[in-house]
Amino acid sequence: MTPPRLLPTTLISLLLLAGCAATGPAVQSDPRAQTSSAQDIAMLERVSWGVNGGSVRQVQAQGWNAYLQAQLHPRKAALPPAIAAQIDAMTISQVPLDQLVLSMEQKRKESAGVMDDMAKQQAQKEYQQELNRLAREAATRSLLLDVYSTNQLQQQLSWFWLNHFSVHQGKHNLRAMVGDYEANAIAPHALGKFRDLLGATVHHPAMLRYLDNEANAVKRINENYARELMELHTLGVNGGYSQADVQELARILTGVGVNLGPDTPKVKPALQSQYVRRGLFEFNPNRHDYGDKQFLGQTVKGRGLAELDEALDRLSRSPATAHFISGKLAQYFVGDNPPEPLVARMAATFQKSDGMIADVLQTMFSSPEFRQSLGKKFKDPMHYVVSAVRLSYDDKPILNAGPMLNWLSRMGQPLYGRQTPDGYPLTDASWASPGQMTTRFDIARTIGSGSAGLFKTEGPQQQEKIAFPQLASALYYQSLQPALSSATRQALEQAASPQEWNTFLLSSPEMMHR
Numbered sequence: 001m002t003p004p005r006l007l008p009t010t011l012i013s014l015l016l017l018a019g020c021a022a023t024g025p026a027v028q029s030d031p032r033a034q035t036s037s038a039q040d041i042a043m044l045e046r047v048s049w050g051v052n053g054g055s056v057r058q059v060q061a062q063g064w065n066a067y068l069q070a071q072l073h074p075r076k077a078a079l080p081p082a083i084a085a086q087i088d089a090m091t092i093s094q095v096p097l098d099q100l101v102l103s104m105e106q107k108r109k110e111s112a113g114v115m116d117d118m119a120k121q122q123a124q125k126e127y128q129q130e131l132n133r134l135a136r137e138a139a140t141r142s143l144l145l146d147v148y149s150t151n152q153l154q155q156q157l158s159w160f161w162l163n164h165f166s167v168h169q170g171k172h173n174l175r176a177m178v179g180d181y182e183a184n185a186i187a188p189h190a191l192g193k194f195r196d197l198l199g200a201t202v203h204h205p206a207m208l209r210y211l212d213n214e215a216n217a218v219k220r221i222n223e224n225y226a227r228e229l230m231e232l233h234t235l236g237v238n239g240g241y242s243q244a245d246v247q248e249l250a251r252i253l254t255g256v257g258v259n260l261g262p263d264t265p266k267v268k269p270a271l272q273s274q275y276v277r278r279g280l281f282e283f284n285p286n287r288h289d290y291g292d293k294q295f296l297g298q299t300v301k302g303r304g305l306a307e308l309d310e311a312l313d314r315l316s317r318s319p320a321t322a323h324f325i326s327g328k329l330a331q332y333f334v335g336d337n338p339p340e341p342l343v344a345r346m347a348a349t350f351q352k353s354d355g356m357i358a359d360v361l362q363t364m365f366s367s368p369e370f371r372q373s374l375g376k377k378f379k380d381p382m383h384y385v386v387s388a389v390r391l392s393y394d395d396k397p398i399l400n401a402g403p404m405l406n407w408l409s410r411m412g413q414p415l416y417g418r419q420t421p422d423g424y425p426l427t428d429a430s431w432a433s434p435g436q437m438t439t440r441f442d443i444a445r446t447i448g449s450g451s452a453g454l455f456k457t458e459g460p461q462q463q464e465k466i467a468f469p470q471l472a473s474a475l476y477y478q479s480l481q482p483a484l485s486s487a488t489r490q491a492l493e494q495a496a497s498p499q500e501w502n503t504f505l506l507s508s509p510e511m512m513h514r
Contacts, residue, residue: 040064041479042374045514046333047071047365048152050387053394053475055152068365071153072191072358078150082397087144090137092179098279101205104130104176105260131175138179139415140401146386148395157190157357158182159382160332162416163423165201165233167210169416173260177206178416194325194355195316198233202312205258205280211421214257216250217287226250228421234315236324241296248293252300252307255288274304322350326360328426333364334373336427342369375483377514378428381411384440387514388506389454392447392469398454399465407443411436441507448502471502484510 040059044051047068059067079087087093091100107130111123146155162182169175185204189197201207208214211225226249230241259265259282267275271285283305290302296314300307315321326346330338345367346360353359364370379387385407389398408414411431418424425431446452450468457463481489488508495501505511 050390052390074151080397083148092137097180135175143401158187166423167206181206191358218289223250235320239320248295251289255284322347339369380431381413399457403453444506445503449499
């Protein structure tokens with residue numbers, strides 16, 4: 001086997017410089033100096049997970065404004081039939097969450113009850129393998145939607161909110177829950193009212209288990225979730241709340257938990273009407289503190305689960321929440337330190353619209369600050385991996401998302417893999433390092449040579465389709481080439497083969513930014 005030809009040092013230097021500085025724009029920063037098509041491509045690169053032939057054709061057919069409105073207010077997503085079939089065949093697509101978790105709990109109990117040590121180890125191993133399989137299904141579905149869904153902005157926002165309301169799949173049995181958490185608590189509300197999104201996460205068993213609220217009961221207060229609910233999810237660390245507010249919110253949250261079994265707990269007769277169970281979610285009034293609370297300067301009358309709705313209303317409509325959420329969105333879409341006037345305008349829209357996320361984004365996308373930032377936002381691993389596959393294969397259905405999952409793990413950003421509840425960092429500096437760039441070179445080379453394994457199925461009856469990426473396409477010459485720097489074009493001209501040309505393009509500084 002012939003060893004791979006070394007990449008030109010010019011391009012290696014370019015990429016490392018782009019990674020460490022994270023400032024190299026893919027397009028000129030002055031909108032007045034751009035053609036409209038270049039501006040549209042730059043906007044598309046930011047609003048989507050990355051340009052491909054299909055998305056460029058959509059923009060050309062609809063015009064930018066109509067395309068953006070369709071993204072902000074999406075209809076049912078269109079998927080290639082083969083991708084839809086892959087997703088439909090998944091266990092997590094076919095079995096409701098409560099049935100799935102109840103069956104897994106039964107397996108766990110059965111494995112714990114096995115007397116023979118060898119048999120017990122095998123049963124426990126099979127239980128863990130099934131949890132791993134369910135988590136892999138969830139991550140695969142997520143990536144397939146990111147690559148192929150026509151609702152690109154909704155997919156980007158789904159990842160953003162999944163990161164904002166982060167849970168770690170390694171805790172308890174969350175591997176069986178993360179797919180439903182993303183599909184039913186996050187994605188449907190990604191562009192809707194923040195209050196609805198917040199409520200969906202608060203009532204989901206993945207969040208309640210991850211932040212230990214199932215252990216929160218009267219006279220045995222657990223403050224974990226209450227603290228993160230204010231510090232990370234709504235008001236922000238400087239949101240004006242006190243430790244007393246954390247304690248009072250924890251009291252409000254008492255009794256809010258999960259029930260992983262088929263049986264209903266025995267509830268005091270006087271409280272029977274207060275008991276609530278929806279799927280795995282449970283409000284057990286036996287565990288609730290019914291005393292009045294003083295939360296954020298106002299009294300919350302002790303009356304059961306309704307207290308939580310009152311607290312969530314107050315949190316979601318706080319000016320501090322409007323500013324904190326707007327700042328995070330601007331950091332994700334504009335830059336590490338978004339201009340305060342922009343954040344203030346977004347926060348004003350947040351309050352005026354009662355937290356309508358699409359309206360907040362409209363304010364941001366219409367701003368001169370957003371346009372001036374185009375091409376300068378460094379891609380985190382998710383954006384790099386998904387954009388590389390989108391650009392390389394357009395709507396050609398991959399057969400195996402495993403390589404993409406492995407690349408994300410190598411770069412330190414696996415789906416559902418953040419152990420702390422703060423989510424992955426959104427700043428450029430967190431991902432722009434020489435080590436990160438070296439890994440991206442490897443990924444670019446693997447994709448560019450057609451040997452990534454994306455079209456090779458796993459299992460006993462493996463099949464593989466030939467899928468060499470055709471990056472030197474009309475899309476490149478008509479839309480991408482004009483935005484490349486002279487140094488990148490020079491490096492591309494030095495390529496000795498189509499494989500090397502692909503590698504150079506996928507590892508170029510422009511490919512590292514959006």
